[in-house]
Amino acid sequence: MKVEFHTEEDAIAFCEKNGWKWYVQKQKEKEMKPKSYGVNFSWNKRTRVSTK
Structure with a gap:
């Protein structure tokens, strides 16, 4: 169960x-x-994607 309060106390x-x-x-x-x-158009091995 997850319960959220405004303060820890x-x-x-x-x-x-309870x-x-x-x-x-x-x-x-x-x-x-x-x-x-420019990161959207960077060409390195990790982000290289073919558009074909």
Whole structure:
């Protein structure tokens, strides 16, 4: 079951009130890599695609 709350304290209080075992999992922040328009047209071995 996945339950989301606004604060960590609210989540812990809710779980303890219901007698549930709980743990808090922090969200991982995804690192955004900068992309450029030219990447769409790059020709290297990993991105080479035939248009035929």
